[in-house]
Amino acid sequence: MSADKYFERAGASIAYQFEGSGPPLGYAHGVPLSRKAVRSLELFDVDSLGAGRSMLVYDQRGHGRSTGRPIPEDYLFENFAQDLLALLDTLDITQPTDFAGSSLGCDTALRAAIAAPDRFRRLVLMIPPVAWTPDAELAKQWYFDSADSIEELGAAQWRRQWAHAEPPPIFADYPNYRFSPDVSDALLPAVLRGVGRSDLPAPEAIATLTHPTLILAWDTDPLHPASTAERLHELIPGSSLHVSTSVxxxxxxxxxxTEFVKA
Incomplete structure (x- = not known):
């Protein structure tokens, strides 16, 4: 992989790599991970997706090698989508892009495609975050509770607790389950509070999408329930849904x- 490049937007310096040749394909990770953290999970091979493509990968603001400010409003979902659109502009990517995103990255893909549908060709929505229901608000309380714990206990103690937390049952026997937060101690509370205040786009806005869409979900994860993926499948005409029940x-x-974006 080439060395990172950076672009500046709204108080953040976004680290990215864009290399290869062929039709463009991008990927955005979730909270509180990074490109490096996703690779360490060894669940799917981000890099192999770029074979024969112009591949864009980046760290979302405040994550990994990207910087940010300790301001919760900076980490509302809407702002991450604007980062992506600005990055496409910076790179002068005018050809419609295939784009995959996990969790927060799923919202980034959705929201950017709603705002600028002609910029995208195919969407891959991975582990959509909990949304739209009373249960969603209960699940999202985790973000606020975690931010409070970081400030009360200190980030080091919170990270130790995180490392020993029980994983969703689907990952109970998976030795590489290590969702290591790749956000600095100084930014973690703001990132978590901004994300906790966010939701997926309104269902009626999502229903306007006409892009071929693949939705991928896994079972037993309260922050990424299969029910959200199923609702997205209902909303997006012609979408495909696959729910995994094992690693x-x-x-x-x-x-x-790979097969989906070849079409």
Whole structure:
């Protein structure tokens, strides 16, 4: 991989790599991970998706090698989508882009495609975050509780607790389950509070999308329930949905995405 480049927007310096040749394909990670953290999970191979493509990968603002400010409003979902659109402008990518996103990255893809549908060709929505229901508000309380704990206990203690927390049942026997937060101690509370205040776009806005869309979800994760993926499948005409109930099946996602974006 080439060295990172950076672009500036709204108080953040966004680290990215854009290399290769061929039709453009992009990927955005979720909270509180990064490109490096996603690779360490060894669940799907981000890099192999770029074979024969111009591949864009980047760290969302405040994550990984990207910087940010300790301001919760900076980490509302809407702002991440504007980062993506600005990055496409910076790179002068005018050809419609295939784009995949996990969790927060799923919202980034949705929101950017709603705002600028002609900029995108195909969408891959991975582990959509909990949304739209009373249960969603209960689940999202985790973000606020975690931000409070970081400030009360200190980030080091919170990270130790995180490392020993029980994973969703689907990952109970997976030795590489390590969702290590790749956000600085100084930014973690603001990132978590901004994300906790966010939601997916309104269902009626999502229903306007006409892009071929592949939705990938896994089971037993309260912050990424299969029910959100099922609702997205209902809203997006002609979309395809696959829900995994094992790690072995999650590891088929790389091939599923590769085949989907070939069309």
């Amino acid at each position: 072995a099946d999650i590891k088929t996602w790389t091939d599923r995405i």
